[in-house]
Amino acid sequence: MITTVYCSFCGKEEADGDHVVCRQRLSVIDPPRYCAECARRMVVQVTPDGWTARCSRHGEIGPGHE
Numbered sequence: 001m002i003t004t005v006y007c008s009f010c011g012k013e014e015a016d017g018d019h020v021v022c023r024q025r026l027s028v029i030d031p032p033r034y035c036a037e038c039a040r041r042m043v044v045q046v047t048p049d050g051w052t053a054r055c056s057r058h059g060e061i062g063p064g065h066e
């Protein structure tokens with residue numbers, strides 16, 4: 001089970017503030033920028049199929065990852 005601690009859009013703690021806008025952005029077009037588990041900045045690649053984002057510690061995630 002993955003614990004989401006940090007907002008993957010803005011990189012701040014989930015408990016810190018309102019991330020409604022972040023979620024809207026993520027659900028529409030934008031790939032996440034920060035790892036939800038450690039808040040490291042991820043390497044994001046946009047592909048014809050969507051995108052992939054890779055955390056140096058937690059590996060790669062793709063669309064549909066929660």
Ligand SMILES: [Zn+2]
Nearest residue numbers: 007010019022
């Ligand atoms: Zn956020």
Ligand SMILES: [Zn+2]
Nearest residue numbers: 035038055058
């Ligand atoms: Zn990570």
